[in-house]
Amino acid sequence: MTTHPAPRRPKKILLVSAHPEPRSLNASLSAFAAGHLRAAGHEVSVSDLYAMKWKAVVDADDFPGRDPARRLNVLDDSQRATLDGTLSPDVAAEQEKVRRADAVILQFPLWWFSVPAILKGWIDRVFTAGFAYGPAVPPPYGDGPLAGRRALLSVTYGARESAFSERGIHGRLADVLHPVQHGLFWFTGMTPLDPFAVHGSLDVPPERYARITEAYARRLDGLFTDAPVPFRSLTGGDYDHAMRLVPGTEPPGTTGLDLHTHPRT
Amino acid sequence: MTTHPAPRRPKKILLVSAHPEPRSLNASLSAFAAGHLRAAGHEVSVSDLYAMKWKAVVDADDFPGRDPARRLNVLDDSQRATLDGTLSPDVAAEQEKVRRADAVILQFPLWWFSVPAILKGWIDRVFTAGFAYGPAVPPPYGDGPLAGRRALLSVTYGARESAFSERGIHGRLADVLHPVQHGLFWFTGMTPLDPFAVHGSLDVPPERYARITEAYARRLDGLFTDAPVPFRSLTGGDYDHAMRLVPGTEPPGTTGLDLHTHPRT
Numbered sequence: 127m128t129t130h131p132a133p134r135r136p137k138k139i140l141l142v143s144a145h146p147e148p149r150s151l152n153a154s155l156s157a158f159a160a161g162h163l164r165a166a167g168h169e170v171s172v173s174d175l176y177a178m179k180w181k182a183v184v185d186a187d188d189f190p191g192r193d194p195a196r197r198l199n200v201l202d203d204s205q206r207a208t209l210d211g212t213l214s215p216d217v218a219a220e221q222e223k224v225r226r227a228d229a230v231i232l233q234f235p236l237w238w239f240s241v242p243a244i245l246k247g248w249i250d251r252v253f254t255a256g257f258a259y260g261p262a263v264p265p266p267y268g269d270g271p272l273a274g275r276r277a278l279l280s281v282t283y284g285a286r287e288s289a290f291s292e293r294g295i296h297g298r299l300a301d302v303l304h305p306v307q308h309g310l311f312w313f314t315g316m317t318p319l320d321p322f323a324v325h326g327s328l329d330v331p332p333e334r335y336a337r338i339t340e341a342y343a344r345r346l347d348g349l350f351t352d353a354p355v356p357f358r359s360l361t362g363g364d365y366d367h368a369m370r371l372v373p374g375t376e377p378p379g380t381t382g383l384d385l386h387t388h389p390r391t
Numbered sequence: 392m393t394t395h396p397a398p399r400r401p402k403k404i405l406l407v408s409a410h411p412e413p414r415s416l417n418a419s420l421s422a423f424a425a426g427h428l429r430a431a432g433h434e435v436s437v438s439d440l441y442a443m444k445w446k447a448v449v450d451a452d453d454f455p456g457r458d459p460a461r462r463l464n465v466l467d468d469s470q471r472a473t474l475d476g477t478l479s480p481d482v483a484a485e486q487e488k489v490r491r492a493d494a495v496i497l498q499f500p501l502w503w504f505s506v507p508a509i510l511k512g513w514i515d516r517v518f519t520a521g522f523a524y525g526p527a528v529p530p531p532y533g534d535g536p537l538a539g540r541r542a543l544l545s546v547t548y549g550a551r552e553s554a555f556s557e558r559g560i561h562g563r564l565a566d567v568l569h570p571v572q573h574g575l576f577w578f579t580g581m582t583p584l585d586p587f588a589v590h591g592s593l594d595v596p597p598e599r600y601a602r603i604t605e606a607y608a609r610r611l612d613g614l615f616t617d618a619p620v621p622f623r624s625l626t627g628g629d630y631d632h633a634m635r636l637v638p639g640t641e642p643p644g645t646t647g648l649d650l651h652t653h654p655r656t
Binding site for chain 2 (some may be wrong): 146147149150176182183184185186197198199200201235237238239240241242243244246247249250251253267284285286288289291292293294295296297298301302304305306308309310328360365368369370371373379380381382383384385386
């Protein structure tokens, strides 16, 4: 590992890792990232969801203070528990990690074109109303409640790179990850970077792994300085009162999910 | 409920439901769909994931026959267990339901622009290599291993409809659901229909609920006859050997995820 001078302003980074096998590529990349960022002087907190036996499923147990006779309303009950400080302790602890973090990294294998269920469960349970969205916090898509935090997806997939390319059959990786990049990160005010992706993950011999960590190191070094995905903001005036992009905002011919990013320069 | 003449060919339908509250809109829509389809003479099997306490997380316990000393490889281990018949019984039972089904309906609330973790866990655990993909079964995106089955997402979300419209800030609903529609259903050979979606789901008074079930009934009546999403097929020759859309296949100006559907007539 290369040595780094301590950064002028050490940052706090939350690394969330979601793979069942401690000897997996994903586990290696998590350990690499934690080591690299610590060597650079940052403070890294790791949530290894499988090791933590993270409960994946939102249910009434997440809100122990609620009236059990009432019908469960996930938005209302999660907001009340969040604002009252009565959330399940495992959820409250993860919220505190996110709150303290200057950046959040999610490390996961792409399963069925999305995050594994355990990581979806981390998202579903931690990003409660009153913490990440809802009437009690700043509005979404711009200066949301989690503004000021950078967000990086580090994802592995077995397919060849071309299958997720501009014309690739699976769709562009950015579009496949739109629910997390735009729906979770940008919606809550975070600043998503382009994902770091490892294709062909079923067979990574040592020399290729070395090139992968070299590339990942550069992305980690740029965590706070790389240009983020230029998503448009709701508060910036690009959308009307019905949350539709104002006609003429986009370059002619732009369609689909491309509507929601500023053209890259 | 309207009465129906028994259909000429009764079908088998698997309805998978994912909401923690038995008095929720999602639970009502599940019950409505099951009743409506049964009244039409079909055979309906319901997997109510919360009621079943469905295990959401893929781990080594899913493959009880594997050598615990070896590193867990989800693709290899799931394929071996699938082909050997040694999968965890809960997973094998759901595979059998999918195998027997002429159509699969997933009923869920849109949480963080995707399926709830418990439903992601149903997808992750049930659609194993050797069952839904992989070298042991027919190739994806066309005549895949689950060909011949129709697939319908029935989804509720709290936002207004315009936020998921053509220019809506969240992205088009079809694009947000692409990982399931194209990545799961179409990839495995199933025939996805346009989703049935209920917007503004946080407040559904009785008269609106009546209109919703009326619209849903029409969609259920068309489950085997409505035109499906016209995704392009890999086996149909639209993609090259690197799984990229062959240049010139699409109408001029088509970009992003629209590349992967035939233009609608």
